[in-house]
Amino acid sequence: MNDMVKMVVVLTVLSSVAGGVLAAVNKGTASQIEAQQLTFVKGPAIKAILAGSSNNPIEDRFKIVDGDAEKSFFVGNFDGKANTIAFEGFGKGFAGDIGVMVGINMDEDKLVGAAVTVHSETPGLGAKAKDDPGLVSQFKGLSVKDSVSVTKDGGQINAISGATITSRAVCDAVDNAMKSYQKMKPQLQQEIQKFGK
């Protein structure tokens, strides 16, 4: 009996202490991790999509809570006003989630570009989605009301050969992003007013 109590106490105390320490480390590194992600993952994608904007889109950003997740939105100024927005959508790839940053012109409701941010696809096959612009460049100019899919599924996007699942996931990610854009558009228009001065 005594043994039993000791086991429960030791395990409980150990788990609680471990949880506390991890929460502290998590909190302590959170802002640094976000900065690193902005520099190494989202930064290059945003710069590629919003190339030529008159502001720095990485600094002009805001967050909106969508469902249970918080999304970051990056604002690009073109022709003297803040009219373009970039944010990330996700799709289920061959090995884990694929993140695609999409840029949307809010005046025309059109995609200005897309770029893969995070993925864990096979090098040489699915990983081409990020390295080779051939896939993501096809999204440029699509309307947010279009539904995107690969040609094999009757859509308009030519898949990367040998990586249909990855290509589908990228399409899903763009689709998800466009759906959440349509849902959140009024909110986004409100937020974007604050930028572009």
Added chain:
Amino acid sequence: MPKTIVQEFTKGLWEELPPFRLVLGLCPVLGVTTTMENGLGMGIATTFVLFGSNFLVSLLRSIIPQKVRIACFIIIIASFVTIVELLMQAYAYPLYLKLGVFIPLIVVNCIVLGRAEAFAYKNKVSYSIADGLGIGIGFTLSLGALGAVRELLGNGSVTVWGDLSYNLSAAFPSYQPFSFMVQAPGAFICLGLMLCIINAVGD
């Protein structure tokens, strides 16, 4: 005959060199050694976890009940692995992107659990730290060596760390990179050949 702290430390460098002498912890050995930098990064992360878990397990060895020791070890190890993962994301993000899922997988690395169970749970704190560091550094050097051979043969060049690199293709223009070596089957063959050499030398 009881060993000294120095002996506990140095045994990890040759006598009980994890991947080559004990042939343990082969999943990361085969998985991440596509480049030398990845191998060293993975080794350093594992060393930190080994050091931390050996220290804590040894410190708490009189408190941890026999029957739930494995559960306690896993809590300690998993905590250190999570800390490593967060620190790596915060300060070495490109390396974190390359190592990916192998970092959380350190939790189930049999070397770490093995040292906690076989050594730290039975020995004094100072000996356990020496053991953890020795095994960890041995593991790091092994991963680095395997990574270097694979990168050199498969890529034609090897990056030791940062800007320090050696370009085989530039030195011998007729050398054709043997890309098989950086793929998964190449890992097995390269590991097998190195094991063969080390066994021949060791005996």
